[in-house]
Amino acid sequence: MDFSLSEEQQMLEDSVAKYLSNDYDFDTRQRYSGSPKGYSDEVWKQFAELGWTAVPFSEADGGFGYGPVEIMLMMRLFGRGLVVEPYLANVVLAGGALRRSGSDAQKAEWLGGLIAGETQAALAHIEPQSRYELDNVASTAVADDQGYLLSGHKAVVLNGGNADLLIVSARTSGGQNDADGISLFLVPGDADGLTVRRYATVDGQQAAEIEFDNLRVAADACLGEPGQALPVIRSVFDEATLAVCAEAVGIMQVMTEKTVEYSKSRVQFGVPIGSFQALQHRMVDMLTACEQSYSLLLWATMLAADGQEGTAHAISSLKYQIGTAGKKVGQEAVQIHGGMGVTWELDIAHYFKRLTAIGQLFGNADFHLDRLAV
Amino acid sequence: MNLTFSQEELEFRDQIRRVFENEFPDDIRVQRDSGVTISPDDQVRFQKWLFERGWSAVNWPKEYGGTGWTPVQKYLFMQELAEVNAPDIVPFGLSMVGPVIYTFGNDDQKQRFLPDILESNVWWCQGYSEPGSGSDLASLKTRADLDGDHYVVNGTKTWTTLAQHADWIFCLVRTNSDVARRQEGISFVLVDMNSPGVSVKPIITIEGEHEVNEVHFEDVRVPVTNLVGEEGKGWTYGKVLLQHERTNIAAVHHSKFRLRRLREQAERSVRGATPLVQNPSFMRKLAAVEVELKALEFTELRTLAAVSAGKAPGPESSILKFVGTEIQQAIDELYVDAAGYYALPFVPEQYAPDFARDERIGEGNETRASSRYFNFRKASIYGGSNEIQKNIVAKHVLGL
Numbered sequence: 043m044d045f046s047l048s049e050e051q052q053m054l055e056d057s058v059a060k061y062l063s064n065d066y067d068f069d070t071r072q073r074y075s076g077s078p079k080g081y082s083d084e085v086w087k088q089f090a091e092l093g094w095t096a097v098p099f100s101e102a103d104g105g106f107g108y109g110p111v112e113i114m115l116m117m118r119l120f121g122r123g124l125v126v127e128p129y130l131a132n133v134v135l136a137g138g139a140l141r142r143s144g145s146d147a148q149k150a151e152w153l154g155g156l157i158a159g160e161t162q163a164a165l166a167h168i169e170p171q172s173r174y175e176l177d178n179v180a181s182t183a184v185a186d187d188q189g190y191l192l193s194g195h196k197a198v199v200l201n202g203g204n205a206d207l208l209i210v211s212a213r214t215s216g217g218q219n220d221a222d223g224i225s226l227f228l229v230p231g232d233a234d235g236l237t238v239r240r241y242a243t244v245d246g247q248q249a250a251e252i253e254f255d256n257l258r259v260a261a262d263a264c265l266g267e268p269g270q271a272l273p274v275i276r277s278v279f280d281e282a283t284l285a286v287c288a289e290a291v292g293i294m295q296v297m298t299e300k301t302v303e304y305s306k307s308r309v310q311f312g313v314p315i316g317s318f319q320a321l322q323h324r325m326v327d328m329l330t331a332c333e334q335s336y337s338l339l340l341w342a343t344m345l346a347a348d349g350q351e352g353t354a355h356a357i358s359s360l361k362y363q364i365g366t367a368g369k370k371v372g373q374e375a376v377q378i379h380g381g382m383g384v385t386w387e388l389d390i391a392h393y394f395k396r397l398t399a400i401g402q403l404f405g406n407a408d409f410h411l412d413r414l415a416v
Numbered sequence: 417m418n419l420t421f422s423q424e425e426l427e428f429r430d431q432i433r434r435v436f437e438n439e440f441p442d443d444i445r446v447q448r449d450s451g452v453t454i455s456p457d458d459q460v461r462f463q464k465w466l467f468e469r470g471w472s473a474v475n476w477p478k479e480y481g482g483t484g485w486t487p488v489q490k491y492l493f494m495q496e497l498a499e500v501n502a503p504d505i506v507p508f509g510l511s512m513v514g515p516v517i518y519t520f521g522n523d524d525q526k527q528r529f530l531p532d533i534l535e536s537n538v539w540w541c542q543g544y545s546e547p548g549s550g551s552d553l554a555s556l557k558t559r560a561d562l563d564g565d566h567y568v569v570n571g572t573k574t575w576t577t578l579a580q581h582a583d584w585i586f587c588l589v590r591t592n593s594d595v596a597r598r599q600e601g602i603s604f605v606l607v608d609m610n611s612p613g614v615s616v617k618p619i620i621t622i623e624g625e626h627e628v629n630e631v632h633f634e635d636v637r638v639p640v641t642n643l644v645g646e647e648g649k650g651w652t653y654g655k656v657l658l659q660h661e662r663t664n665i666a667a668v669h670h671s672k673f674r675l676r677r678l679r680e681q682a683e684r685s686v687r688g689a690t691p692l693v694q695n696p697s698f699m700r701k702l703a704a705v706e707v708e709l710k711a712l713e714f715t716e717l718r719t720l721a722a723v724s725a726g727k728a729p730g731p732e733s734s735i736l737k738f739v740g741t742e743i744q745q746a747i748d749e750l751y752v753d754a755a756g757y758y759a760l761p762f763v764p765e766q767y768a769p770d771f772a773r774d775e776r777i778g779e780g781n782e783t784r785a786s787s788r789y790f791n792f793r794k795a796s797i798y799g800g801s802n803e804i805q806k807n808i809v810a811k812h813v814l815g816l
Binding site: 043047322329336344350359362415416 | 703717721732
């Protein structure tokens with residue numbers, strides 16, 4: 043039983059922490075968030091130069107061969123820094139599908155650019171009707187002698203508006219909820235027949251609604267075994283769930299710290315509001331929520347890193363905890379900041395919104411509790 | 417980062433487990449499984465069984481007859497203890513006064529008291545709380561006035577758990593009232609319960625059992641040789657005692673055992689009824705408590721890892737008590753939920769070991785659920801109420 047970091051892990055964490063503290067303050071983040079792409083290309087290039095985009099890819103694929111622990115370390119700090127650069131969409135989601143299922147040729151074509159920070163990618167799996175059911179896919183891929191014709195609608199595709207590469211799921215066979223028959227396809231972002239409606243999300247990031255009707259792709263655009271993509275998608279979503287939970291823990295920790303600090307300086311009735319017991323106990327509850335969430339994060343991440351049985355159960359436990367504890371910490375931080383907590387000006391409001399968005403991603407608290415309650 | 421215990425630690429655990437499986441007294445196991453109240457004689461027999469294996473003083477260093485175990489070994493031992501549903505070790509001698517005596521007592525006191533504590537020959541109880549001082553312990557009023565080579569003790573201690581079986585009591589008493597801070601002038605003394613002037617009056621708690629007492633002291637003469645450490649330093653010693661109480665304070669192992677048993681209960685169909693496991697509302701509540709407990713398990717392991725590495729535990733250690741007791745109480749509520757109508761019968765005599773089994777009420781232990789639920793409302797009140805714990809965290813961890 044050991045919770046300490048290896049030398050390499052410590053160096054990685056230090057490098058992220060140093061960059062964020064030197065070059066990524068809240069005002070800068072707001073500027074990137076408000077720019078047309080919703081993030082900074084220049085910052086993304088720096089992420090690549092620092093090696094961060096290479097973290098989970100194998101050495102053969104040009105990466106470092108790291109795993110869930112390293113992703114967790116980075117994402118927790120990205121949470122603290124409220125980073126808008128699309129690490130989750132590129133590296134964890136699209137990159138996760140590509141590295142698990144890509145043929146040598148497919149990886150050669152796309153992974154280099156992704157790791158170099160030159161190619162933007164997105165995983166387009168969720169649909170308007172699917173909510174959190176990963177097997178619910180209505181989009182279709184009809185095979186013919188030239189390849190496939192794709193038709194369907196993909197919902198709230200993270201980073202979808204910026205993507206040079208879309209990894210799109212569609213049914214090559216089976217009914218809407220069948221486990222078998224789901225396939226993944228590599229689709230260039232500028233392919234004819236794609237309708238991409240880009241929009242901002244409440245957390246200062248970007249997503250898109252993506253529709254396609256008889257979109258032509260070649261036979262070699264299929265990623266992995268046709269019809270057998272669901273286990274890969276589940277595994278990618280599990281890893282993405284861990285990643286956003288790590289991000290959420292970072293956010294919860296920083297919100298708690300900022301709230302405690304604020305309560306020491308904000309004076310009402312002639313005393314700092316932090317001297318009121320009603321508020322003290324609520325801040326202790328915030329600390330408790332952070333510590334308990336961090337404990338589950340370590341448990342689930344280490345299980346996933348070891349590939350141990352029970353990982354899916356652990357991830358649902360963690361996501362349920364993040365959903366409930368994150369809501370509590372976010373709401374309390376806003377409440378204790380008073381009127382300022384509900385202004386656009388204050389970072390607390392933006393942390394709260396990102397935490398709320400994470401609560402909705404990859405299964406909300408109810409969804410994961412139902413999975414545990416059997 | 418590594419989730420598993422080392423090979424040596426696992427071997428240690430297996431060794432303990434084998435002994436529990438093969439040698440644990442069968443009749444005590446049966447009593448525990450059927451939910452009857454363990455008699456004081458059986459309690460002592462169980463603790464002597466631990467002593468014979470060198471396991472009675474889990475926290476003590478080897479030189480005083482303790483196990484000398486590492487924090488991880490202690491953790492694994494407590495886990496195995498919970499897994500066989502063993503009785504709790506009565507803490508007052510082995511976990512509380514013992515460490516105070518070997519840390520602050522003189523050689524004579526160590527020789528007089530420690531062997532009998534180790535062997536559970538002497539039953540101790542704790543004289544801290546008073547009728548007027550609950551969570552505000554420093555307001556205690558029991559006085560010990562020096563008269564030659566004796567203190568004369570007058571006052572009342574309350575909530576004294578199992579004092580009706582006790583041979584000795586350790587007390588915080590005021591030896592000096594003329595002090596700048598109330599925490600000064602308090603001393604730690606050991607009192608023979610057979611001394612003239614000591615009387616014990618039962619307090620019947622909410623569920624109808626006799627567990628706690630008031631202990632009255634009327635001109636009780638206590639030899640000054642029973643003062644532990646220096647006069648007026650009792651508050652400091654008392655705090656050290658509370659630190660020793662930390663091991664297992666969250667009761668994670670016990671809660672894990674109880675949740676697992678509750679799940680098994682929920683899966684059983686009673687007389688053809690739909691098992692509770694198919695009730696989504698109940699199962700969601702159960703699952704939510706399981707998540708909270710898993711988090712606490714790893715919060716405790718983080719503390720353990722820090723202590724094992726020779727570091728001071730982080731803020732996570734400060735939440736163990738109040739989260740642990742909240743979880744215990746949440747589990748109690750689930751048991752009451754699960755008991756349905758059988759939460760109603762109030763028949764305390766059926767928990768005596770000699771009560772005829774075929775006259776007991778209910779299918780299983782369901783009728784125990786409400787008595788435990790009522791009794792364990794104490795958990796968030798004793799040892800410094802959970803509100804006091806939060807005050808402490810606010811002050812010492814958050815700096816408020």
